[in-house]
Amino acid sequence: MAESWQPTLEQVADHIPTRTRDANAPSSDTMLATFNGSTTPTDEQATRHIKAAVVEVLGAVGGTIPATPAFLAGLASEAAALRAAADIELAYPDRVADVSVFEQLDQRAKDVLQRLIDAINDQGSGPEGSLLPVWAMPEPVWYGDYPL
Template sequence: MAEPWTPSLEMVADHIPTRTRPIEPPGETRYLNTFTSETTPTDVQAQRHIEDAVVTVLGAVGGVVPAAPMFLSILAREAAALRAAADIEIAYPDRDADVAVYEQLNELANAKLERLVQAINDQGHGTSGSSLLPVWSMPEPPWWGDYLL
């Protein structure tokens, strides 16, 4: 089942528009701004990278991205889109510069994922580090609570 925040093909293509050029006719320079059966990778191949990126995000946050507050879903979508874009860029290198683009996208994807994990932990939903420990809270004691009666 797809997560509601799963990025679309267009969202991933926004990060790597040069991958959306049609392969026919040779030398085509226009961008389709999405993946289709006429691009490299195809829409089916790009969708597999997106699914893998969603699994990566879910693994980093403990399996669930909370629906509220909404900015967590937006961060998750962006982290998955960047991860998929980086993976696509390194999977289909045409030139040496593609490796440099991958490194930049990979750095951005890791930073966005780290920010997502931190934001989830800040909201009290986290699963990393000390978030696995129970959090206890007690009401404020009454004024007479510290006096012997």
């Protein structure tokens, strides 16, 4: 079942518009702004990358995106779209520069995913969020409470 925030083909294509050229008209520079049966990758192949990216995002945040606040779904969608775009660039390289594009998209995907994780962790932790200290003490040794 698809998540409500799963990015569309168009959202992924916004990050890699040159991948949306019609392969049936190689001399054309017109970009379709989405994937279809005549692009490389096809819409079916791009959808598989999107689904894999959604699974990665869900795995990173513990399996679910909270319904509130609403911006979390947008962050999750953007993280998945960037991850899918990076994976597509790496899977279908046309030139050496595509590896550089992958590295940039990959870093952006990691940054957005980290912002999503931070936002989920900060949710409900008060106005200061993660700025509050967290105290942790080690377990006392067995002889610590032993009367000598």
